[in-house]
Amino acid sequence: MDKTDQTAIDESALVLNRTEKSAEAVLRVASMALSITGLVIMIKNSISNEFGSVSYSNIGAFMYLVSANGVCAAYSLLSALAILALPCPISKVQVRTLFLLDQVVTYVVLAAGAVSAETVYLAYYGNIPITWSSACDSYGSFCHNALISVVFTFVVSLLYMLLSLISSYRLFTRFEAP
Amino acid sequence: MDKTDQTAIDESALVLNRTEKSAEAVLRVASMALSITGLVIMIKNSISNEFGSVSYSNIGAFMYLVSANGVCAAYSLLSALAILALPCPISKVQVRTLFLLDQVVTYVVLAAGAVSAETVYLAYYGNIPITWSSACDSYGSFCHNALISVVFTFVVSLLYMLLSLISSYRLFTRFEAP
Numbered sequence: 439m440d441k442t443d444q445t446a447i448d449e450s451a452l453v454l455n456r457t458e459k460s461a462e463a464v465l466r467v468a469s470m471a472l473s474i475t476g477l478v479i480m481i482k483n484s485i486s487n488e489f490g491s492v493s494y495s496n497i498g499a500f501m502y503l504v505s506a507n508g509v510c511a512a513y514s515l516l517s518a519l520a521i522l523a524l525p526c527p528i529s530k531v532q533v534r535t536l537f538l539l540d541q542v543v544t545y546v547v548l549a550a551g552a553v554s555a556e557t558v559y560l561a562y563y564g565n566i567p568i569t570w571s572s573a574c575d576s577y578g579s580f581c582h583n584a585l586i587s588v589v590f591t592f593v594v595s596l597l598y599m600l601l602s603l604i605s606s607y608r609l610f611t612r613f614e615a616p
Numbered sequence: 617m618d619k620t621d622q623t624a625i626d627e628s629a630l631v632l633n634r635t636e637k638s639a640e641a642v643l644r645v646a647s648m649a650l651s652i653t654g655l656v657i658m659i660k661n662s663i664s665n666e667f668g669s670v671s672y673s674n675i676g677a678f679m680y681l682v683s684a685n686g687v688c689a690a691y692s693l694l695s696a697l698a699i700l701a702l703p704c705p706i707s708k709v710q711v712r713t714l715f716l717l718d719q720v721v722t723y724v725v726l727a728a729g730a731v732s733a734e735t736v737y738l739a740y741y742g743n744i745p746i747t748w749s750s751a752c753d754s755y756g757s758f759c760h761n762a763l764i765s766v767v768f769t770f771v772v773s774l775l776y777m778l779l780s781l782i783s784s785y786r787l788f789t790r791f792e793a794p
Contacts, residue, residue: 496745545726545777551729556677558759560738561746567674568739568755573746597722610788 462604463518469597473547476552477507477592484585488577500584501552506550510543510594538606544598551591554600557583620683640782641696647775650690651725654768655685661761666702677731678762681769684728687723688772715783729769747766 468534479561481539484493524532527546561581575583662671672678693715703709739759742750752759759769 462623490745491746492749497743498737541777543779548723548726549730552727555732556734557738559676560735560748565675567668567670568751569668570748570751573748576788577746599719603719606784607788610785 459521462601463522463605465597465601466514466518466521469594469601470511471516472590472594472597473507473511473514476587476594477504477511478589479583480504480507482589483587485577485579485580487576492573492577492580494584497557499550499557500587500600503550503554503587506546507591507594510547510598512537533605533609537602537609540598540602541603544602547591547598548595551588551595554584554588554591558588562577622713627735634749635749637699637783640779643779643782644692644696647772647779648689648696648714649691649707650768650772650775651685651689654765655689657761657768658682658734658765661758661765663758665754670751670755670758672762675735675775677728681728681732681765683771684724685772688725688776691717692723711746711783711787715780715787718776718780718783722773723767724782725776726773729773732762732766732769743779 450587466522474616480494480503480560483500484495485491494504556582560570561577561584562574656671658681661671661678663669664758672682695717698710698714737758738748739751739755742748
């Protein structure tokens, strides 16, 4: 990208070309859809049988996963709209805010995926020294749904790692260093 | 930082001033020290009493925490040495490598802290619907040590979030966009 066709850089604002905008909006909308899917699968995840009954709300990690996916879905929608609707050029403050929020959402969703993955792992295999038995022998479909929700959550965290890369690249290349 | 006193930017390499180098090296050495501390606390964490015996190696999350802290400590040392020892100017490839590895280590350590935090939480409170009893009634000191190790790990992940910010700022501000 040589100097001439580089978008004119106003010291305090940035003009995003149409392709950049649409590509990024698509990534954010995809993240929203995947977050909602992970969230809905987990929220509807409960079971009642001869062994007893358990619901996602009985497990702290799964409650955190639902909240993290909820926050992520809402933020993804708002940020996608912001990218598309904000009048060009986008100001440095807006780009910086997007950059920081993208990073925070990445960490929040990654942590949600990690804690729930650990819980699902323990539910499948238990832990003998700590006398935790496997729960999935009794609640197979509950574990299966939780696992699927965790996979969706990790896919969202990967998308957000990419979005964080894009927004740090945009912030630091397009604006003068402070 | 206006144009004149901005360090001369050769298109393909970067001159870091002495303060930047030392500050960053200190951050990396501090991360190394904290990682090693978290790792050693967890590795020495085992207990044997009338209830039975349990060691960190019986719990997958804690094994992951030890490995993640080990990788992080080694990487922190190497990257601190690289920052100090690499001949100036540092090339774009080196800066880019540092940037990517900083991001990866941040995610790896954050995930390690999250899965271990979940395990410690379950050990303290158990989960009745899944018939997991609290383990810390029987293995108090084991839980306590694990908790301290998890805290160290989260502090390391915070330091690496800062280091990731620094290295993305350095990569994108000091080199021409690809």
